[in-house]
Amino acid sequence: MNLKNDRSGYECWLRYSYIDDDISRDAYLKRCSRIALIGESALIESARAELKLALTSMLGAKPLEIGISEDGPAIVAGTFDSLQGLGLGSFVEAADIAELGNEGYIVLASEDGRVYLLAETDKGVLYAVFHLIRMMQTGEDIETASVREFPRNSLRMINHWDNMDGSIERGYAGRSIFYRDSRFIEDLSRVRDYARLLASGGINAVSINNVNVHVQESKLITEEFLPDVAKVADIFRGYGIRLYLSVNFASPIEIGGLETADPLVPEVRRWWSGAAKEIYRHIPDFGGFVVKADSEFRPGPFTYGRNHADGANMLAEALEPYGGEVIWRCFVYNCLQDWRDRSTDRARAAYDHFMPLDGTFRDNVLLQIKNGPMDFQVREPVSPLLGGLTRTNQLLELQITQEYTGQQRHLCYLVPQWKEILEFDTYAQGEHSTVSEVASGRLFGRKRGGLAAVGNIGDDMNWTGHILAQANWYGYARLTWNPCLSSEQISREWIRMTFGQDMGTEGIILKMLSDSHRIYEAYTAPLGVGWMVNPGHHYGPNVDGYEYSKWGTYHYADRYGIGVDRTVRSGTGYAGQYHSPQSDLYESPERCPDELLLFFHHVSYTHVLKSGKTVIQHIYDSHFNGADQAVDLVAQWDSIKEKIDEGIYLQVRERLLHQAEHAGEWRDIVNTYFYRKSGIADDYDRLIY
């Protein structure tokens, strides 16, 4: 909150703009001019500070703090325990309270003019405060408030890929807010604001260093840096967020001086136990380890002929006495593939590696599974490992940072994509076995589960580079809390909180957000085939960019057709990794959804899609239309120019202009590539080079 009156975008959705409308403001003032928060914990302090800030700013008057015993209209916040004896029993039944758990809460307006914010824990009270504030930001009536909320996922996490030199792997919004020049940044006020923003959306876990753990970052779990890590953990703790660290599997060698990191060697196990003990001495509620092992040249148990369960369980054993968890990534594949070899299929890799280990992981291990089998493309099928595993804790991994989706220079609102993923039916236990149910753990009766995602923030003044990319951050947080929220609902909340309540503005931005993923998909790689980007940085079109590489990411386009045959019948067999009927759907070129056709099948350019178009005509049409729509985004934004703070208007406009131009580059390169290769003219004779 350093920059209260700044209009750079720093405040994101916690802008707390003054409520101009007298009627609304008066209605809120009636109940909100006095507040009573019970408790002294850091969480209650956070709640109190936030509530006072928000009310003062939105209502133009500082609320009066009163004692709990004073009568009359007020916001009264506290745990059920602390408020016992106030006669709340009449509207809070015991059964309901149990269901809320230790993060849920109630927001309840009573007839005597009070608004009660009640929870089992102080953390729930903090969430309730953010809920009440959101209601006021979005113009909801609080007179009749009767809200019961609890999170659908116990783990709601953001992963940072920050390096201690200050760089962020796949970061598109400046440098790290945690590190600079191989040390922690001393002034942690930005971290505090970050924690507020996270808590307002319900995030309860962060890992603060890159999963590719380099030399310096390996030392985060040592005495050299633990005091600094603890300071950051303190801040997050005040907002109900547990801190995790990514660790280097080879730490026993690299920082422990041992000769091996073999997970079955007692000396190694002792080393990790010792390390855990040290960590918990500094951070008693430390969340645990995030581990990328045996992946893209990172060390792991394979080095010692051990499997991933051996590796994960060893770490889990070390953390178990303290209540810590191991989050073990399943992004394991052969990244030295020969492009000539069509039998190896990177898409199969996670399933092939981890399915045989199902049931062998300790209870405090969660396998973190990327949403798709490849790597965060704009369109992929859902990973068959989700719901393939039945006896293992699963954590769905999403990517908020827009590595393959325009790098926060293109507008690409990802909530619609995430909703599709969460609602995908794995059929693991028959119908309605959605990814959402798998990830939460409910489907298989597991206590641990949830979502993790790679964050998209950096030290850019507006956090995310593209201000509209804040919506992805916000939307992700909201979905972790409640995957049932619709994309539209989340968007409307975010727009009102960020830009205020104006129906016209809201409609335009809602449309821009809602269309953006489809637009981006239209002018980039077609029909689920993916990967037509420049190697390394992954920005901009390059149809053959990965075609002759070692990365296992090919489209096999020739003069007749394109796509990867992943069927059981004639291809790599990947389609068979799904439960029926999904496996049957994907196996069939006729039934496979158009948008994934080239992911599962190699077809001719004249293959007719369900849409009635040929593949080649679809490529042309989608690229011409997508690029046109990108241009139109600028016009849409310009149409609300008067309603937007000038600084924010200009920042977004500059990015939209770049996107429009760059979408034209995508259109022309992709269309030209396929026209030259197929020789088939566009039905509408549009300009192809």
Place this chain on the structure above:
Amino acid sequence: MNLKNDRSGYECWLRYSYIDDDISRDAYLKRCSRIALIGESALIESARAELKLALTSMLGAKPLEIGISEDGPAIVAGTFDSLQGLGLGSFVEAADIAELGNEGYIVLASEDGRVYLLAETDKGVLYAVFHLIRMMQTGEDIETASVREFPRNSLRMINHWDNMDGSIERGYAGRSIFYRDSRFIEDLSRVRDYARLLASGGINAVSINNVNVHVQESKLITEEFLPDVAKVADIFRGYGIRLYLSVNFASPIEIGGLETADPLVPEVRRWWSGAAKEIYRHIPDFGGFVVKADSEFRPGPFTYGRNHADGANMLAEALEPYGGEVIWRCFVYNCLQDWRDRSTDRARAAYDHFMPLDGTFRDNVLLQIKNGPMDFQVREPVSPLLGGLTRTNQLLELQITQEYTGQQRHLCYLVPQWKEILEFDTYAQGEHSTVSEVASGRLFGRKRGGLAAVGNIGDDMNWTGHILAQANWYGYARLTWNPCLSSEQISREWIRMTFGQDMGTEGIILKMLSDSHRIYEAYTAPLGVGWMVNPGHHYGPNVDGYEYSKWGTYHYADRYGIGVDRTVRSGTGYAGQYHSPQSDLYESPERCPDELLLFFHHVSYTHVLKSGKTVIQHIYDSHFNGADQAVDLVAQWDSIKEKIDEGIYLQVRERLLHQAEHAGEWRDIVNTYFYRKSGIADDYDRLIY
């Protein structure tokens, strides 16, 4: 000579191995056990040191220095002036001496057992010493020596693209031998050895910093660095080499504090005059400036609406009082081209920019013209600017460093390519108007002219990374002296000097060198089309790597055909920049040489070449054969394993193995690309993916 007995390749062709053969050694000893060098200059000192080192090392006995008046067998070296009165008139006629000029020399065995090394200048004497040594290294008889030599080019230059941070742009053999950490390296002994090697080949000019002149390097012409530059110049002077610097056209702004670098503003002209005065105060024989202006984002006269003659002449005027030269590069083109625009042709650029200025450059300006119109591809036509200009000094620019020709990991002996360029007939003044005659200045009666080339050395122990790449360095130097030397003659000299005299070894290495350029060409981009490399670093195959870029380097391959139409009739008109009959030859797809077909014409894959093959079959055949030949290079090298020092054998073998593997990658990617695009099967059903 720091590493006299090292067998790492450090000594290059000045290894001076002991002559094992008794008869030969005795024959040399007869005349070479005593030496008399007349003079005290640094050049004579260099000659003396070199002669003593070589004789001692090759003959196993330190030669005795005698006075000029002592009788009997001896090597007697000095200028004609210094040896007057010795009665040389009988075999040196006055007319001959005049023709030798100030760099020529005579090596003459007399009947009284003496070998005379005579020249007009001390520099000529040094060259004569190196000549005599070379005769002994290559096993020539000196009993009957009667050599008259003078250089065909007055300027024989190597350009270094070294940056002061120690990096070398397009360097593939380590870091700079001049700079480290933004300063000069204090120990200049390696520079001295470098100067020896250059002088032994006849190089008489070096520029020691990158033509892309960055902030630090801009200050080389200031008091901050001139004392250091002068130390380097001192060393080179002792070997007859003048030092040049690349300068930043915007220096008056960047280091002078002026507000403009407009070449017509008196203040700017005065600034450059002052700078020149300072330079010559430190280095009285400073060679001059090398300038890359208005090229690839470098500043230049275009900024001020001036032309290149304005820019070059301003600098020339500043240097003229001191005898300095301006070497102005013609590598000027639009590097922000739209790939969609087929009317702009980068190949035309140098001619279009500079032809209108012919005759307007001052006499101490040389235009440095790259051999081809694009950029040092393995195959390009000769630049039509060479011989297009008739009233301007021209300097042919070659590239020794193998930027596009395998980066010194692939063997690619460039002397055959350079010979073709030098012998290319421009028809500027009718038949026999070769590039060689144009560059030397003789064709148009100009005094200034010659060759410049980008060097291929760094601080790798063996100087060039690939030891066999030393042959390119040596060969270039020899060609600057005498472009009429055949590739075979140069190769044999280099092999004997480097590996000793063994007929078998010589035959194998000669074959490897001679075939290597054709092999490299065979498995890379076909038929002169060029540019199928990874962008940026330019290594390895990427058929579409530059196809949709801004660099003006396209092949336009589609499913029917490939190539760039540069004809006058239907293309960019580039072919019309040549004199007839070359222009007619290139204009006609039937008459155009096969190896340049795709440079000048867009043809179908089924177009039949003069070879009788179709274009597509040529692509397949050349790639299969080229890759096979690359494999065979390893076998050839292995066949002489016993004859090569082990260290050198292993170093070269490692590179040849990599080349063989990488050539396979080239073969498979290029063939697959064209097979997928054309759909035409290989006549021999070989494996294409």
